[in-house]
Amino acid sequence: MHELSRQISTLRAEVDYYKKELAGLRHRTFGLDEIVGESDSIRRLKEDIRKVAPLDVPIFVSGESGSGKELVAHAIHNLSRRMERPMVVVNCGALPANLVESELFGYEAGAFTGARREGRAGKFEMADRTSLFLDEIGDMPMETQVKLLRVIENGVFERVGSNRSRSTNFRLISATNRDLRRLIAEEAFRADLYFRINGVTLRVPPLRERASDIPLLVKHFVQRIGPRIDSKIQRVHPKAVQMLQTLPWPGNVRQLRNVVERTVILAPRDRLARIDSDLLPSEIVATPIGGDSGGSTLMGVPLREARENFEREYLKVQIRRFSGNISKTASFIGMERSALHRKLKLLGMAERRDDDDED
Ligand SMILES: Nc1ncnc2c1ncn2[C@@H]1O[C@H](COP(=O)(O)OP(=O)(O)OP(=O)(O)O)[C@@H](O)[C@H]1O
Ligand SMILES: [Mg+2]
Structure with missing residues (x-):
């Protein structure tokens, strides 16, 4: 009887989850083609995804907000050996600290007020034999981090309010736009967990x-x-x-x-x-080139300096745009190549790019 109600609760959680997942999937399948871009850095990223996806190692996806980390996580799962089952996603940043644990570990009947009578399976249980994507992992509370570490190391956990150990086997993919090394230095993220989640780091370059x-x-x-x-x-x-x-x-x-x-x-x-x-x-x-530094560094200084600051920012962006190719940059901005070289030298920006042109 008890076993039966446990099974029903697991199934119910799974059905809820698949329903939501299906609604999303009707509109898209996430593969490498979804990651648009042909720059060297994106090509390299896709190449790395192709290499690491089939391995069962934990992947840590780093990158600024909005850079495409979630797309990368889905592509990894969809190219992995676990692709037949949908990836289980947890947004650690969106959950209030007191709910993170019941969400991840599930809970037993009567574990707390408001809990379902028959208990509920958590994401660790649902992710058995598929991938678990812990998004915004940098926001996970410290106490939960300790427990997560144990699950990753042994594949064993207990539902909240239960002593019974359960086992699970998931492939972990995690992501955050926060600087985990800094969080570790500030003692807001555990170094041992960082090493566990980070079998391979994939960095998504900013736009x-x-x-x-x-x-x-x-x-x-x-x-x-x-x-x-x-x-x-x-x-x-x-x-x-x-x-x-x-x-x-x-x-x-x-x-x-x-x-x-x-x-x-x-x-x-x-x-x-x-x-x-x-x-x-x-x-x-109207966004100043070079981000929010633009306005203040232009307005607070004499004209000559302002012009140089502007030129430096402008040229930096243009050169980056043409991946460091001085000839292409010069032709786009309407300068002779040699004049651009002189200008860069004058602005103290000449280093490393003297001989990078193919012409
Ligand atoms: N290379 C890309 N090609 C096509 N669409 C992209 C690409 N990168 C990002 N996007 C789109 O930009 C939006 C943001 O991407 P995504 O949610 O993956 O970013 P994120 O890095 O997870 O951001 P956050 O840190 O805020 O969670 C999405 O709509 C996504 O489809
Ligand atoms: Mg995201």
């Missing part, structure tokens, strides 16, 4: 380091939003795309997606197949 991916991403988002809002706009004007490539994108791909979607939604319907720069939201056009 400003791969501005060459922006045209493809813009196209991708335009084509994706179009049918949903019945818009015939097919592409963004090349000038606007070029401008987008010079912005710092602190919110990374998520921010770019929002800008593109908003722009398409707000564009007049008679403007078919193009979006001009003037349709881009003004706050993003």
